Amino acid sequence: MAKIDLIEQTVEMQIRGIELLNGSWNLHENHNTTITNFNINVESRADAPNKLLFVIVHIDIKNDDQSLLLGALSVSCIFEIANFDDVILSLIHI
Numbered sequence: 001m002a003k004i005d006l007i008e009q010t011v012e013m014q015i016r017g018i019e020l021l022n023g024s025w026n027l028h029e030n031h032n033t034t035i036t037n038f039n040i041n042v043e044s045r046a047d048a049p050n051k052l053l054f055v056i057v058h059i060d061i062k063n064d065d066q067s068l069l070l071g072a073l074s075v076s077c078i079f080e081i082a083n084f085d086d087v088i089l090s091l092i093h094i
Contacts, residue, residue: 020074041059056076058072059074060072
C-alpha cells in the first residue's frame with residue numbers, strides 16, 4: 001500500500017466564476033420514473049499562466065435500474081490561486 005504524506009499549505013484563493021457547461025432534462029414515456037441514481041464525476045484542470053484552477057463536476061441523473069438517463073449537468077468552478085506556483089506546481093513535483 002502506498003504511503004500518503006499530509007502537507008500543510010496555505011492557499012491564497014478567490015473564486016472567479018461558476019459556469020454551467022451543460023444542462024439537460026429528458027422526458028420519457030413513463031413520467032413516474034423514480035430517480036435513485038446519481039453518477040458524479042469530478043475533474044480538475046490547471047491554467048498555470050493565468051494561475052487558475054478549474055474544478056469540473058459532471059452529474060448524470062438516472063432511474064433506479066440505470067437504464068434511462070433522465071438528466072445531466074456539468075458545472076465548472078473557477079478559482080484564482082494567487083500562490084499558484086507554491087501550491088499547485090509543488091504538488092506536481094512531489
